[in-house]
Structure formats: structure tokens, C-alpha cells
Amino acid sequence: MAxxxxxQHGIARTSRAQAQTADQRKLELDRIEKYRDLENQVRSYHxxxxxxPDVFQLTTRLLRLNPEYYTIWNVRRxxxxxxxxxxxxxxxAPSRASQSSSPSPNIxxxxxxxxxxxxxxxxxxxxxxxxxxxGTTADSCDSASPIKEHGEESTENEQQQQQQxxxxxxxxxxxxxxxxxxxxxxxxxxxxxxWVLQEAIGRLQRAAARRIWEEELGLVSKMLFKDRRxxxxxxxxxxxxxxxEGPTLGGIxxxxxxxxxxxxxxxxxxxxxxxxxxxxxLIPRMLxxxxxxxxxxxxxxxxxxxxINEALNVGPEDQSLWxxxxxxxxxxxxxxxxxxxxxKFNLEERITYMSREIEGIxxxxxxxxxxxLIYEALLDYTIMLCQLEERQPDASERxxxxxxxxxxxxxxxxxxxxxxxxxxxYGLQEKITTPAAIKV
Amino acid sequence: xxxxxxxxxxxxxCGTGLQQSLLALxxxxxxxxxxxxxxxxxxxxxxxxxxxxEAESWVASLSDxxxxxxxxxxxxxxxxxxxxxxxxxxxxxxxxxxxxxLSPQLIHxxxxxxxxxxxxxxxxxxxxxxxxxxxIIKAPEDPDHKAVLTRIPSTREDVFLSKAIPVKAKRxxxxxxxxxxxxxxxxxxxxxxxxxxxxxxxxxxxxxxxxAELQTYIVTLTLSLDGRISTRDGLAIIHRHLSSMGVFGPxxxxxxxxxxxxxxxxxxxCRACAVGGAVYMLGxxxxxxxxxxxxxxxxxxxNGVTVKTRRLVQTDESASKKVVVSRLVSIIDxxxxxxxxAVVEGAQKPAVAVIAFPSGSLKTSTGKTWxxxxxxxxxxxxxGECPVGQSILYLTTPSITDSKEVLEQxxxxxxxxxxxxxxxxxxxxxxxxxxxxxxxxxTEGQVFNFPTASPSLSFNDSTLKxxxxxxxxxxxxxxxxxxxxxxxxxxGAVDDEEMYD
Numbered sequence: 001m002a003x004x005x006x007x008q009h010g011i012a013r014t015s016r017a018q019a020q021t022a023d024q025r026k027l028e029l030d031r032i033e034k035y036r037d038l039e040n041q042v043r044s045y046h047x048x049x050x051x052x053p054d055v056f057q058l059t060t061r062l063l064r065l066n067p068e069y070y071t072i073w074n075v076r077r078x079x080x081x082x083x084x085x086x087x088x089x090x091x092x093a094p095s096r097a098s099q100s101s102s103p104s105p106n107i108x109x110x111x112x113x114x115x116x117x118x119x120x121x122x123x124x125x126x127x128x129x130x131x132x133x134x135g136t137t138a139d140s141c142d143s144a145s146p147i148k149e150h151g152e153e154s155t156e157n158e159q160q161q162q163q164q165x166x167x168x169x170x171x172x173x174x175x176x177x178x179x180x181x182x183x184x185x186x187x188x189x190x191x192x193x194x195w196v197l198q199e200a201i202g203r204l205q206r207a208a209a210r211r212i213w214e215e216e217l218g219l220v221s222k223m224l225f226k227d228r229r230x231x232x233x234x235x236x237x238x239x240x241x242x243x244x245e246g247p248t249l250g251g252i253x254x255x256x257x258x259x260x261x262x263x264x265x266x267x268x269x270x271x272x273x274x275x276x277x278x279x280x281x282l283i284p285r286m287l288x289x290x291x292x293x294x295x296x297x298x299x300x301x302x303x304x305x306x307x308i309n310e311a312l313n314v315g316p317e318d319q320s321l322w323x324x325x326x327x328x329x330x331x332x333x334x335x336x337x338x339x340x341x342x343x344k345f346n347l348e349e350r351i352t353y354m355s356r357e358i359e360g361i362x363x364x365x366x367x368x369x370x371x372x373l374i375y376e377a378l379l380d381y382t383i384m385l386c387q388l389e390e391r392q393p394d395a396s397e398r399x400x401x402x403x404x405x406x407x408x409x410x411x412x413x414x415x416x417x418x419x420x421x422x423x424x425x426y427g428l429q430e431k432i433t434t435p436a437a438i439k440v
Numbered sequence: 441x442x443x444x445x446x447x448x449x450x451x452x453x454c455g456t457g458l459q460q461s462l463l464a465l466x467x468x469x470x471x472x473x474x475x476x477x478x479x480x481x482x483x484x485x486x487x488x489x490x491x492x493x494e495a496e497s498w499v500a501s502l503s504d505x506x507x508x509x510x511x512x513x514x515x516x517x518x519x520x521x522x523x524x525x526x527x528x529x530x531x532x533x534x535x536x537x538x539x540x541x542l543s544p545q546l547i548h549x550x551x552x553x554x555x556x557x558x559x560x561x562x563x564x565x566x567x568x569x570x571x572x573x574x575x576i577i578k579a580p581e582d583p584d585h586k587a588v589l590t591r592i593p594s595t596r597e598d599v600f601l602s603k604a605i606p607v608k609a610k611r612x613x614x615x616x617x618x619x620x621x622x623x624x625x626x627x628x629x630x631x632x633x634x635x636x637x638x639x640x641x642x643x644x645x646x647x648x649x650x651x652a653e654l655q656t657y658i659v660t661l662t663l664s665l666d667g668r669i670s671t672r673d674g675l676a677i678i679h680r681h682l683s684s685m686g687v688f689g690p691x692x693x694x695x696x697x698x699x700x701x702x703x704x705x706x707x708x709x710c711r712a713c714a715v716g717g718a719v720y721m722l723g724x725x726x727x728x729x730x731x732x733x734x735x736x737x738x739x740x741x742x743n744g745v746t747v748k749t750r751r752l753v754q755t756d757e758s759a760s761k762k763v764v765v766s767r768l769v770s771i772i773d774x775x776x777x778x779x780x781x782a783v784v785e786g787a788q789k790p791a792v793a794v795i796a797f798p799s800g801s802l803k804t805s806t807g808k809t810w811x812x813x814x815x816x817x818x819x820x821x822x823x824g825e826c827p828v829g830q831s832i833l834y835l836t837t838p839s840i841t842d843s844k845e846v847l848e849q850x851x852x853x854x855x856x857x858x859x860x861x862x863x864x865x866x867x868x869x870x871x872x873x874x875x876x877x878x879x880x881x882x883t884e885g886q887v888f889n890f891p892t893a894s895p896s897l898s899f900n901d902s903t904l905k906x907x908x909x910x911x912x913x914x915x916x917x918x919x920x921x922x923x924x925x926x927x928x929x930x931x932g933a934v935d936d937e938e939m940y941d
Contacts (some may be wrong), residue, residue, distance in 0.1 A: 023931075225786040268690060268784045270597055313607055314599045314614050367611040 038062050042072060051079040060175065067179045070188045077195060084168055085203065086161035165203045169212065172196045177219075184223070201248055210249045216240050221261075228265055234274040255286045270315050276324040284339035294344045301341050301353075304328055309360055316368050322377055329357065329381060333388050347388070354385045372411035375404045379422065393426060402431045444719070448736055449473045449749035451914045454726055457485025459890045461706035462907045463753060464713035465560055467914060469927050474718035475747060476710065479508045479725030483707050485755075486516050486874075486893065487543045489700025489825070492535040495870055496522065502872075508725055511875065514757025516892055517542075520872035528867040531773045531830075539700045539825045540769050540870060544817050544834045545899050546571045546694040546792060549684035552901040554695070556925040557705070564929075565708045567698035569822060570689065572783060572790025576660060577816075577857055579801050587857040589795065592657045594693070595685055609654060616648050616658070620682055623675045632671055640664075640674030660796040660813070663897040665765060666838050667799040667813045677898070691783030694898065696792045699824040702899070715930070726754070729887075737886050749886075751914050756882055756889035763877035765895045766843035768835040770851050774864035776831045780820045791822040794897075797850055804842045804849075812838045814850045815897055833866075836897060839873050847871070881906045888913045 020028070042062055045055040059076040062069065173196055176189050183189065197216060200209040220237045224230060241258060245251040259282045265275035287297060308325050315321055331340040332350045342349075358381050364374050382401065386393050393401060401422075408419050409432065423429040450472035453460050461483075464476055482488050490498060499520040501507040509515040524532070547553055557563040574592040593599040594617070599610050622628050635643045644650040644658055662669050662677040669677075684693040697704040714720055724743050729752065731737040736748040779793040797814040804810060817834040819825050826832050833854065835847045848869070855864050877894035888910050893903060912919040 222786065225784075264785055267597060267601060270600060310607075311600055313610055314596050364611075367608070367615060 035062075035065055038065070039069075042075060046071075046075050051075065051082045053079070053083060055079050056084060063175075063179065067183055067186050067189050073188050073192050077192070080168070080172070085199070086165050162204055162208070165199075166208050166212075169196050169200050169204070173212070173215070184226075197243075201243075206248075206250050210244065210251070213240060213244050213249060217244065224265070228269050228272055229274060231274050234278060238278075253285075253289055255282050255289055258282055259286055266311075270311050271318045271320050273320040273323070276320050276327075280324065280327045283341060287341065288339075294342070297342050297344075301328070301331070304341075305353075305357070312361075312364065316364055316371050316374050319373060322373050325357075325377070326380075329354065329384065333384050351385065351389060354381060354388065358382060358385065370411060372408060375407045375411070379404050379408070383422075398426065398428065401426060402428055405432050444475070444745050444747055447473055447475075447747070449475045449747060451475070451751045451753055452477065452726075452739060452747060452749040454478070454752065454754040455485050455890075456480075456483045456706055456710055456722075457755065457890075457893075458487045458702050458706050459893070459903060459907055459910075460485070460753060460755070461709035462556075462904070463910045463914075464718060465562055465709035466907065466911045466925055468560075468709075468713040468716035468718070470915060470918070471717070472914065474713060474716075475721070475749070476713065476718050477721045477724040477726075477741065479723070479742065481723045483710060483722070484542075484700075484703035485706070486876075487541075487545075487702040487706055489539040489541045489703040492532070492538050492540075492868075494535075495540055499870070499872075516875045518873050518875070520870070523869040523871070525865075525867065528773060528865050531865075531867040532771070533827045533830075537827045538771070538832075539703075539823075540832065541701045541703060541825065541834065542767075542872075543874070543895060544696075544701050544819070545897060546696055546794070546817075547899045548680045548694045549687035549692075550680060551684075551899055552904055553705075553899055556904065560712070560925040560927050561929050562705075562708050562712055565711070566704060568688070568695040569698055569791035570692040570788045571694040571696050571792040571794065572692055572780060573793060574660060575779075575793065575795040576656060577795055577797050577801070577854060586860050587853055589857055592660055594661060594681060605654070609651065612648055612650060613654055613657075616644070616650070617682065619648075620675060620678050623679055632675060636672040637670050639668050640671045641668075643671040643674075656796075656798040660794075660798065663794070663815065664813070665763075665815075665836065665895070665897070667811075690787045692788070692790060696819075696823065698791070698822070701823075726752075731885055731887070751886050751888065753888045753890070753910050753914065756891060763875070763894050764839040765836050765874050766839040766847060767872055767874055767895075768833075768844070768847040768851065769870040770833040770835070770866045771826060771868035772831045772833060772855070772864050773829075773867050774831065774859065774862075775820060775829055776818060776858055776864065778858060779818050780822075789822070791820050793818045795854065797853070802846055802850060802853070804846060806842075808842070810837075810842075810846050814846065816850065816854055817897070830867075836895070844871055881909055883913065 038058060038061055042055060042058045045051070045058070056076060056079040059072050059079065062072050063076065066072075173193060176193055179186070179189050193216070197213060200212045204212075217237070217240050220233055220240060223233045224237070227233065241254055243249055243251075245254055259279065262275045262279040262282070265272055266279075287300065290296065292300065305328055308321060308328065311318075311321050312325060328341075331342065332345065332353055334340075335343060335345075345353075358378065361374060361378055361381070364371075368374060379401065382393065382397055386397070405419050405423055405428065409416055412419075419432070420429065423432050451467070451474050453464060453474065453476045456464075456476065456478040460476070464474065467474055478485065480488070482490070482494060488494075498509065499522055501509045502511070502515065502517055502520045504510060505512065507513065507515070509517065511518040554563070557566065574594070575589045576592060578588050578590055580587055590604050591598065591602070593602050593605070593613070596614065596617070599605065599613055599617075602610070605613065619628055619631075623632065631647060632643060635647075640662065641655045641659060644655045650658070658678065659667055659669065659674070661681055662674045664674065681693050687693075688695060710718075710720060721741075721743075724741050727740045727742050729737055729739050736750055737752060738746055738748055739752065740746050779795075780790050782789045795816040795818060797810075797816075799811055799813050800809050802810040802814060814835055814837040817836075819832045819834070821828045821830060823832075833851060835850055837843055837847060837850075851866050851869070855866065858864070874895045876892050880891055882889040882891075890906060890910065894900075908924060911924065915922065
């Protein structure tokens, strides 16, 4: 549909300002009538509790016109559960047996932003015993058959059912794609996807379920390609990766490929808080999994420092880069009680690295002399170095601090309180003058 | 034929080059009687794209003294020849699987041309492809080694990733890129306006302390034919390049229309005017004209018919042409995939790559250093200009003695650099010289003359001004208050009916 920016009943919100011809108006009225007709049909089935395949077809048509009509998504799901998806009459599918031993894969708060109303969407269906979060079905209430034991071979009938379920779930996911492209922020579409993914875990063999989740990862990558800094998408990605790595999907660690993914994102656009943040979170586990020894860890730190310094060299005004640099520095100075990159560094090594970094950042001042983040970093790191060495700043450091604090007062007058505090801590307050005219 | 001579035409447009075609597009909804003719049997004029057979006919016509295309009759091309090495002649596929562009040009994403194509809705019929990375081809220190292709950085991420630039030079380059983004405001204007007419390279050296290598990168981004572009013009083009970066997708700053570049735009524009009621006649030119007797002038066409029209729009053929470039079009028997890799994973694969031999990097057989750049536009088969498995190189350099030889050498050097293990072959070469660059438009009574465009590697928006002038001439009073190149989709153009069935 052209101009789909979120519509009400199939009529584009961006109204066409120019006068419609009589023909165009008639066309629009026809469309409205067709839509209303469709809607009435679905609602009448729903009112009778009829969720036969016919209703399913109707929801397909209606949702294409208006994916924000969440009641219809519910009707569709009921239709899937009550007829189209198989009823596991002999009990659980193989992958479900292990579900009880793992925490219920609820969507974590961080990715809940993506579909905060998913619980709202499911709630109406809880009144009727249909599929809830943990995968119980309507039929298990009245089924007297014992839950099938994990490991028993599935019969040919079961295999066929699973194949049908797989095809159906895949087709559901495909159905949402064009809808997502037009309305990427429509929560109901995302919640339907999440529901399908959960069903995959509940109903399919582990390998098939895993493939579906892997494809989800592909979709998230596409989303992040379109908007690299969409932190909802990064959160959703972590949720998908967690599932893939978890016992339910018999997963293996994806830490290396996720790390590589952050590298790619950064190379596309240096200014990406989420990518740098994600990177920092992956490092401790990645080094552990590599079985990195002290030499490996030192080499790794050297590489990361090299990379971030190259980045700062071309983008010193970018805060996301300084945050990552700070993360690396903290690995050097703040290492008690936490996993760091180089836990076995002795004091001398830490001092050497810090001093080298400070000297490197000073070089940036040759060409970038009005960027406050550089002065801030120099200030913070010099103080950190002194604390590490348990000493006060020496004379040349004090001279440097004066210059930097002076610059910071000019460039960041909003934080004058802080700069004054620092000056006072080191007895430098008389040396820093209030600039006569603050440069705007 | 009777209706042709009976109609009082509001405008006869002669020639279907880009300027005339854009005029046709601009007039396509005006309801005016337009007769659009072209002495050639093809659309596109100097911006046409040819099949192999059309190229051969064209080359023949250039040496025919009776042909309108002949330079002595006002044509803008001369000295054309085709070479097909015997050994690889079997690699050539059938004639129509090629569409060789006579004037390949890339269009920056922020170009006014694209804005007009969109507002006039003509863009719906054009397939736009991405123009990818720009490269410099560096001569090896050791003459036994092959030349190396180096990507030119134009974004912060490019500079970050480049392994060829020292740390401090990177900072200098970043400062320049930031300068250009705001180059037309204070205080930047104070820095460059004193040097406005001096060569850009001098400005870079003096004000940014840039070394020769980085200067070459920047000048190449301007696509300056002689490498001596002025500071004023150079900064304008780089600004356009930088502000176009990423506009239509990550990693690219310019686009190229599929199926022959500018010629495709000309064809779409003419089609739009035809839909609007204009009459099109190829293979028809003007034999003679009579003016001054009434509001209409009389034109005798080459097909014997005489028509009456209020205005004639054509290209000024008598104008002196200054700029001469030599061009070489070479069909290559390899897809040259390494040139067309997507810059960013998931991004659109580029169909065009730009490679430059910097000034002074090539030598003639007599050992003379070639003091101009040689530009190579590499087009993949995605452009529709050649069959899958092959690619096309378009080379351009100023035309002086030995330019043909230098271009041929450049092809070999380039092929050696692009794939060291299995050097691809050139299976076809079309050489010609392209004149151009008369002054502005000229109106003589009822005749509006378009200037002859300067051969240029990137589309220059100033071309559009002249088209608008012509439009005003033709419409007269009706032009005031009318929106230029702003149309609505014709009914039925956008189909979203299916979902309601």
C-alpha cells in the first residue's frame, strides 16, 4: 500500500491534499466497504468462537490491510492453535521435555521494549485455555495420555505432524515480513513473531527450532543494517543469541561470531554506542572460551588499544569511542574482584600502559585542540595513573592539569563546578582563571 | 504526413540528447504541440548508448562528409576507430547484448537532476545502480611488479580503515573533510576564497600541509579531467560528493542509471513526452529554415515535409568547441568482481567503480611523462551494458598527441593490476575524441540554441539551468506560476489495488 505510515482502516494517514476525482473517491469508498465487510466477517466468526481455517484466511487478508488490529492477531493465533497446528496428543515434542529444566524463555525486560504489549496481546487468550507461555496446550488439560518421555522415537505420524507444523510456522514468519517492512515498529507484528518462535521451541525438533531462531538472527541483522543504532534491536539480538546459546536449542557459544559482528558494525560506522558496548560485554567470556593465556591476553589488549586509538585518531569528538577507551583503561586500573582482560599484569606493566596511552592522547592535541573529550580523558587518566601509583601528581603533571582544566572551563563551562573541584583537590585553584569571554 | 504540416507546432525540438530530452520531459504535461525529431536513428544524441552494430555505423558516419555527425558539419565526435583483436573475437556476444555509453557520467545523490526526476515522477522508470569506491592506481616501485589499486577514503570510516595513510596525515585529512562539509560558510570561506582560482592542489598543500599522495586522492574525487581544477570548483564538487555519501544507502555517493546511463534518462524523458502527446521522429533533421515572416517559422525537414512552429530548440552546432577529450571504451572478458564488492555487508552491490591513474603516472612509448590523469570507469554487467561474465572500461583523458596510445597502455596496466594471477583481456576497443564546451545558450529570434555540453565525468547541475531557460522560452507567459518539473503520477501508475481483491 502506498504511503503506509500507520493507517486507520486502510486509509493512508498522509492524506492526499489535492482534490480527488470522482473516480478516485469512488475507489476509496469501495475499498472502505471491502475492508468493513472483511472485518465484520472475522468478528462474527470470533463472536461464535469459530476459529476454523476459513477464519484464518480472512485474518490473512485483514491483517495485510491493517496489521495494527491486534484483536485479529489474537484470532489468528487461536485459529492456528485450535486447528492448523497439530495437537500433540501423545504429549510433548522432544525439545519441550527439556524446557522444564530451563528457565521459561520469557522475553527479558531489555527486549520487552520491542513488544511491551505482548503480554497484553496474549492475555485475552488466557481466559480460554489456549497456549500460554510455557507451551501447554488446550488439549493437555483433557488429555489423559502420559507425557512422552524424552528420547523415545517419534512415530511417522508425529514426524509428519512436525513437518506440517514447521511449514506452518515458517509460513507465519514469512507472512509478517512484508508487514514489517511497511511498519517496522508495529508491536503486534513483533509479538506475533515472538509467539511463533516460542511455538517453534514447543513443537519442533531441536534442529528445526534452532534453524528458525537462526533465521531470526538474520532478520535482526537486517534491522540493524537499516538502523545501526537501534538499541531495541541490539537488545532483541541479545535475546535471540541467548536462546540460541541456551540448552533449549542445544546451542553452542556464538561469542566469536557476535564479536566479529560488532567489528563489522563499527567498521561501517564508528559512532555506535551499542556496538562498542556489546563488544565490551563479550570480551571476558570470549577470552575464557579461547583459553587465552597471559601472552594471548596481552596481545588482545594491544590489538584493542590499537583499534580504538586509530578510531580516536579520526573521530576524537565521538563519545562512544572514549567510552570504549575508558573500558580498556579500567581493565588496567580497576581489576580487583572482576574479570578483566589482563588480570595477571603486574603494577609496572599497568603503569607503562597507562603512561603510554596518556602520551598517545597528548599527540591528538597537535591537530585537535578544541575537543573537550580529549582534555577530559587526559585529566581522568592522569588522576587514575597517580592513584595507581599511590602518589600525587608531579610538577610537570600539575602544569599539564592547569592547561587542561583551563581548556575545559572554556569548552565545557556547564561543568565548571566539577573543574573547580578537581582544581581544588590538587591545590591548583589559583592557577585557573575564569575566561574573560566564554567562547560559544 | 499531412497532419505534420497542418499543425502549428508550439515547439520543434531537434536532437534527443540529454538537454533536449529533459526539456521534453518538462513540457510533457503542458498540453503544447511538440514535435521532437533527431537526425540520428537512435535516441540520446551525444549521450547515446550503442549496440556493437550501432557503434560500427556511428564510426562510419563520422568519416562520412555528408553525415550530420561528421565534425565538419557540427558533430561533436571525431577520429573514431574500432579494434577487435583476432585472438579473442569469439568472446564477443551478439551485438544487442552491449550498450556502450558515449558519455558515461555518474550522478551524485544530491544532484538536482535526481530531485527533478523524482518530482516529475520519471524516476519510476529508471533503475538506479550504486557507484562504488574510487581508487587510485599506484605505479609499483619495482617495474617488474604490477601496479596496485588503493581505495580513496572519503568518509571517517574509510580513513579509519585505510592502511595506506600515516597516523598524522589521517588527522590532516579528517580536518580537510570537516572543512569541506562547511566550506561555504564562515570562517571557511575566508580561508579559501583568496585562493579561489588557484589550483586545488596548491590550496591543499599550503593550507592543509597535505603531501602529494593525499592531494592526489582529493583531486581524483573531483574527477578533474586535467587534474588542475580550481579551488573554487574543486571544493564545490567534493562538498557535493561528501554530502551525497550515504544518501541512498551506506557506502556510496553517486548513482548510475541502468541500461546506458544518461541515455536511459534521455529515453525515459522522451517517452514521458510522447505519452503527453508529443510526436517523435527519428532519422529526421532540419534541411532549412525560414523565419521572420510571421509568428511561426517554417522548417523544411529532411524527409521533405515542411512544418510551421513557434519555436525551434536545437543544439548550437556552429559554436566553437574548446575541450577535447580522448575516450576509449574497452570490453573485458572478465567480470572484474574485486572492483564491485559491496562496501558494507548487506549494502547494494555497486555496478560502477572509478579508478584514476594520477597525473604523471603513465609514460608514452617515447618515454614522455603523461601529465594528465587517466580516469577509468569500470562497469559491471549489472549495468546491462554488457553480458554477464564481462565488464566494460571507459577511459578518458585530455586529447593531445599520443593520447590514444596512452589510453591503450592504461587498459593493459589496469588489467594487470586488477587480477595479477589471471590477467583479463580486452576483446574490443572503441576509440574516439569528444569535443565540447561552448559558452552558454544562445537565442536568435525564435530559435533557442542549447550549448554543446562539456564532456564531464560527473553530471553538472548547471546543465539544468539551460533546460529551464528553454522551457520558459517555449511556454512564454504560461511559464510564470507554473511548477517546473513537478508532476503527479499518471492514474494507474502506482498499483495498490490487489490487496483489496
